[in-house]
Amino acid sequence: DSGVTQTPKHLITATGQRVTLRCSPRSGDLSVYWYQQSLDQGLQFLIQYYNGEERAKGNILERFSAQQFPDLHSELNLSSLELGDSALYFCASSVELGAASGYTFGSGTRLTVV
């Protein structure tokens, strides 16, 4: 157990639907990052939060949004889902922005859009 908790582990939904992925960072970590990993693709950075505030955005689609709450957990909302959104979605956390230990990843949510 890495200490980063992601729920649900698996999600199957239909095109056009909306889903919410949840992430609880490791205790004490202030920064949360979301990544998308499609089949045969590398980890694509989506968005970063630090202590409740958005810090950086990657190539995140307008249909996707996220937030970090006062208790530091984060949610990634995916709407108007398309087949191409099927992927592994990872959340990672770090204690600070420049930590030598990098990020700790959660076990991921596998999203299948049918």
Next chain:
Amino acid sequence: GQNIDQPTEMTATEGAIVQINCTYQTSGFNGLFWYQQHAGEAPTFLSYNVLDGLEEKGRFSSFLSRSKGYSYLLLKELQMKDSASYLCAVRVEGGKLIFGQGTELSVKP
């Protein structure tokens, strides 16, 4: 733009040594990381370099040359369980990590 290149696949023999290379061109640099990822699982941290030189950690070593935009991960005494994807990542401004596509390593008996 951000560009991180590593070979797509490598094959090595159990007990041997393998070197996985990574070259990068990024806007900003604040450290280079190597992660291991088994299929369908979370990436796990292997090593971190921010200064030029070699960092050794057991069977794994990682090297960095900032002037050349180059790093490698060296795995010694390969074991079957080392079969996995190895991800090179650069931390850029703001703290986010940009990942390469990963190198799929197959260890054969």
